[in-house]
Amino acid sequence: MQANEIYERIKSKFEDAIVEFKADAIVEPYLEVKADRVKDVCEFLRDDPELAFDYLMCLSGVDYGNGTLGVVYHIYSMKHGHRFVLKVKVPIDNPVVQSVESIWKSANWHEREAYDMFGIIFEGHPDLRRILMPYDWPEGSYPLRKDFQVPEFYNGMKVPY
Amino acid sequence: MATFEITTRSVKGDLKTDTMILNMGPQHPSTHGVLRLELVVDGEVIVDVIPHIGYLHRCFEKHAEQMTNYQQVIPYVDRMDYVAAMGNELAYVLAVEKLLGIEVPERVQYIRVIMAELQRIASHLLAIGTYGLDLGAFTPFLWCFREREKILDLFEITCGARLLYNYIWVGGVSHDLPSEFGKKLKDFLKTFPKALKEINDLLTFNKIFIDRTANVGVLPADVAINYGCSGPMLRGSGVKFDLRKNEPYLVYDRFEFDIPVGEGKMGTVGDCWDRYYVRVREMEESLKIIEQAWEQLPPGDVHSAIPKKVRPPQGEVYFRTENPRGEIGFYIISDGHSASPFRVKARAPSFVNLSVLPEISRGYMIADLVAILGSVDIVLGEVDR
Amino acid sequence: MPEILNVLIASVIPLLFILVYAVVILWVEIKVASHVQDRLGYMYTGGFHGWAQPIADLLKLLTKEHITPERSDKILFTLAPILVFASSYAAYAALPFTSTFIAANLNIGIFYIVAITSFVVIGILMAGWSSNNKYSLLGAMRSVAQIVSYEIPTVLSILTVIVAVGTLNLQEICEIQKGGLFSWNIFKYPPFMLITFLIYFTASLAEVNRTPFDIPEAESELVAGYHTEYTGMKFAMFYLAEYANMFLVSGIAAILFFGGWSSPFGEFLAGPGWGVFWFVSKGLFFVFLQIMLRWTLPRLRVDQLMYVSWKVLTPISFVNLMVVGLWAILK
Numbered sequence: 001m002q003a004n005e006i007y008e009r010i011k012s013k014f015e016d017a018i019v020e021f022k023a024d025a026i027v028e029p030y031l032e033v034k035a036d037r038v039k040d041v042c043e044f045l046r047d048d049p050e051l052a053f054d055y056l057m058c059l060s061g062v063d064y065g066n067g068t069l070g071v072v073y074h075i076y077s078m079k080h081g082h083r084f085v086l087k088v089k090v091p092i093d094n095p096v097v098q099s100v101e102s103i104w105k106s107a108n109w110h111e112r113e114a115y116d117m118f119g120i121i122f123e124g125h126p127d128l129r130r131i132l133m134p135y136d137w138p139e140g141s142y143p144l145r146k147d148f149q150v151p152e153f154y155n156g157m158k159v160p161y
Numbered sequence: 162m163a164t165f166e167i168t169t170r171s172v173k174g175d176l177k178t179d180t181m182i183l184n185m186g187p188q189h190p191s192t193h194g195v196l197r198l199e200l201v202v203d204g205e206v207i208v209d210v211i212p213h214i215g216y217l218h219r220c221f222e223k224h225a226e227q228m229t230n231y232q233q234v235i236p237y238v239d240r241m242d243y244v245a246a247m248g249n250e251l252a253y254v255l256a257v258e259k260l261l262g263i264e265v266p267e268r269v270q271y272i273r274v275i276m277a278e279l280q281r282i283a284s285h286l287l288a289i290g291t292y293g294l295d296l297g298a299f300t301p302f303l304w305c306f307r308e309r310e311k312i313l314d315l316f317e318i319t320c321g322a323r324l325l326y327n328y329i330w331v332g333g334v335s336h337d338l339p340s341e342f343g344k345k346l347k348d349f350l351k352t353f354p355k356a357l358k359e360i361n362d363l364l365t366f367n368k369i370f371i372d373r374t375a376n377v378g379v380l381p382a383d384v385a386i387n388y389g390c391s392g393p394m395l396r397g398s399g400v401k402f403d404l405r406k407n408e409p410y411l412v413y414d415r416f417e418f419d420i421p422v423g424e425g426k427m428g429t430v431g432d433c434w435d436r437y438y439v440r441v442r443e444m445e446e447s448l449k450i451i452e453q454a455w456e457q458l459p460p461g462d463v464h465s466a467i468p469k470k471v472r473p474p475q476g477e478v479y480f481r482t483e484n485p486r487g488e489i490g491f492y493i494i495s496d497g498h499s500a501s502p503f504r505v506k507a508r509a510p511s512f513v514n515l516s517v518l519p520e521i522s523r524g525y526m527i528a529d530l531v532a533i534l535g536s537v538d539i540v541l542g543e544v545d546r
Numbered sequence: 547m548p549e550i551l552n553v554l555i556a557s558v559i560p561l562l563f564i565l566v567y568a569v570v571i572l573w574v575e576i577k578v579a580s581h582v583q584d585r586l587g588y589m590y591t592g593g594f595h596g597w598a599q600p601i602a603d604l605l606k607l608l609t610k611e612h613i614t615p616e617r618s619d620k621i622l623f624t625l626a627p628i629l630v631f632a633s634s635y636a637a638y639a640a641l642p643f644t645s646t647f648i649a650a651n652l653n654i655g656i657f658y659i660v661a662i663t664s665f666v667v668i669g670i671l672m673a674g675w676s677s678n679n680k681y682s683l684l685g686a687m688r689s690v691a692q693i694v695s696y697e698i699p700t701v702l703s704i705l706t707v708i709v710a711v712g713t714l715n716l717q718e719i720c721e722i723q724k725g726g727l728f729s730w731n732i733f734k735y736p737p738f739m740l741i742t743f744l745i746y747f748t749a750s751l752a753e754v755n756r757t758p759f760d761i762p763e764a765e766s767e768l769v770a771g772y773h774t775e776y777t778g779m780k781f782a783m784f785y786l787a788e789y790a791n792m793f794l795v796s797g798i799a800a801i802l803f804f805g806g807w808s809s810p811f812g813e814f815l816a817g818p819g820w821g822v823f824w825f826v827s828k829g830l831f832f833v834f835l836q837i838m839l840r841w842t843l844p845r846l847r848v849d850q851l852m853y854v855s856w857k858v859l860t861p862i863s864f865v866n867l868m869v870v871g872l873w874a875i876l877k
């Protein structure tokens with residue numbers, strides 16, 4: 001199934017959840033949905049027999065630099081062999097996105113990574129804690145955000161030594 | 162940090178047994194690097210596994226954003242999966258090329274296929290060698306290294322490096338194949354099947370080895386897909402999915418080869434032995450591909466398509482290829498005006514494959530955990546990036 | 547006075563033997579391993595194929611610092627390696643090196659050896675417990691379970707031999723097999739003695755923690771098992787005990803099944819001097835076999851190890867014992 005057909009199918013079910021569908025984006029078209037509806041949409045994407053997106057290829061956190069954070073879902077269907085890109089954007093001061101961990105287990109670590117690097121809070125994640133950064137990394141400091149400043153000291157050690 | 166409910170059961174009268182927490186790693190002989198596993202064990206039986214990763218985190222994604230241009234990211238990509246560096250370069254370069262929309266000459270594509278497949282053999286050799294080591298068999302490890310050495314020699318005469326190559330560039334490759342490459346490659350193609358048979362005789366079909374790996378760490382196909390497993394992990398569970406066939410890139414659609422899948426020959430489909438044997442058979446398939454690619458290799462200039470400036474239009478791409486460990490993907494966002502990527506996210510196969518470890522190792526023994534971890538075949542450089 | 551001198555000589559000779567043998571076998575083990583693995587191994591120290599490397603290793607171990615973990619049980623921690631080595635050294639007392647030399651010619655020689663070597667278990671358990679390390683403890687637990695369960699098939703197969711020869715005295719067992727190759731026990735009651743030997747050899751591999759039964763020190767699982775925390779000479783003691791044990795079980799195999807010090811050619815090349823040669827070379831042959839096995843096979847899992855002992859070796863050796871016993875009575 002092509003991306004616009006998939007979009008039509010989602011639109012018929014979740015008209016209110018859709019923010020934007022960009023069909024002419026380079027390299028792939030993508031669909032942006034609301035952050036508090038993403039779980040429903042994903043559940044539909046997985047369970048609908050025509051779509052059957054059973055494989056989450058990648059889940060990436062993004063900082064767009066203008067006060068918005070985003071989560072990008074690249075999904076794939078093993079059954080039908082088609083793929084789709086889903087996006088969510090949230091403001092940086094309240095970065096709450098629904099977790100899709102219960103739909104695709106592979107999201108578990110990806111979401112933890114996005115939380116670790118961007119501070120995106122995934123609502124409903126069973127074990128949301130830092131994954132790559134040390135556990136004693138300062139609260140509220142997310143290294144992949146565009147406004148991240150390298151701290152002067154880390155555990156009493158001067159950083160730019 | 163996670164806390165655990167300690168299961169307590171009384172044995173007889175006042176005697177009580179508790180579970181014990183055993184810290185495996187970050188310094189441990191068989192965690193393949195600096196992985197730390199927090200094991201909750203009841204005697205020797207595993208109740209739960211909590212992986213702690215990040216000890217080898219080298220800020221790859223942050224580095225990629227800070228580089229002055231796209232090409233400078235390639236050496237960093239090398240250092241992710243450092244035993245299959247060619248595959249990483251390939252995935253990253255193909256992603257950038259797709260974003261740029263450039264076509265590369267046929268010769269370059271063939272060279273890339275040959276290199277990627279050689280790298281796959283080298284990587285799988287390391288995987289099965291260390292797997293034998295995990296189970297207490299020393300000798301196959303060194304036999305595998307002997308064969309791997311020949312591949313590294315081939316890389317060395319081509320680009321000068323043996324481990325981290327910086328060979329595949331955006332739009333081409335750094336050096337054309339040297340004149341003696343063909344002869345050495347043919348030598349390798351001729352001797353390798355014999356060496357593989359030796360390794361099979363010594364390890365693969367050894368009774369003790371089969372006893373240790375069959376019916377251990379069974380990963381059902383639906384769980385594998387749900388957890389996003391890829392590569393030999395997924396195929397070991399009987400799912401016939403290989404990006405080289407299902408989403409062909411480069412010139413892979415011109416070659417004839419099979420996709421080996423786990424058949425449960427020695428136990429259940431998706432056990433450690435299946436995952437191991439998929440790797441062994443994949444090496445044979447890679448040999449076939451290399452043979453065909455070498456025969457079809459067209460002449461040409463490998464530098465002709467290399468762009469002077471890599472400045473992709475505003476957009477984003479997710480490109481994935483089949484690395485020895487599974488699906489490696491790069492999600493690259495370009496802002497359209499700067500020469501460095503706005504965001505690079507690497508979807509590392511080991512990272513995703515490792516997340517299934519707790520699921521498949523509960524209820525087995527500590528010795529089995531080592532076998533399961535070995536069959537997942539992680540490279541910590543890639544897990545932690 | 548000569549009495550004391552005799553005792554002194556009798557006790558020093560096995561010790562010297564163990565030390566010299568350990569150095570040689572360390573070198574052999576490394577060399578065999580390297581050639582099996584298609585490489586060269588030691589090549590420089592001392593000149594010819596690195597023959598001095600084990601001596602250098604030993605000197606290094608001797609000069610190393612003794613690290614005792616702070617929270618360990620210090621007395622047991624120090625005592626454990628001594629006990630482990632002492633028990634295998636003590637067993638050498640009843641080993642007849644030749645027709646004229648045996649440190650203690652006991653009439654219950656083999657029984658004594660079986661009894662004294664089981665002290666190893668206590669030493670290992672002490673090491674594992676006192677290290678205050680979970681890996682050590684797991685290794686010690688595995689080791690004790692393994693040695694205790696493999697003692698049964700070992701003893702049963704030894705018993706089978708005793709039933710056939712009718713004595714516990716190792717010197718007498720050798721005497722009985724004196725008449726050349728075909729009077730060796732291995733060829734008696736065909737094929738039951740051969741089966742007995744195979745059981746004994748398999749079980750003895752487990753007794754000395756060698757591959758495929760090296761589970762207690764499985765380095766890929768338990769780092770180094772019960773001797774994880776040991777350094778320097780204490781660590782070397784465990785090693786020495788392991789190598790001493792390897793020769794001990796091989797020597798017993800040679801005595802029980804292959805005529806001990808007796809020549810395979812009857813009266814030809816026989817005599818006390820040749821006796822030492824035959825005994826040591828037979829023993830070393832089995833040590834060599836153990837080394838070859840180590841570099842060929844992977845390692846079993848704990849439960850599979852127990853399975854082999856209780857469900858395979860023990861029943862077979864029981865049947866074997868009964869058949870040989872019946873045969874001996876009827877004869």
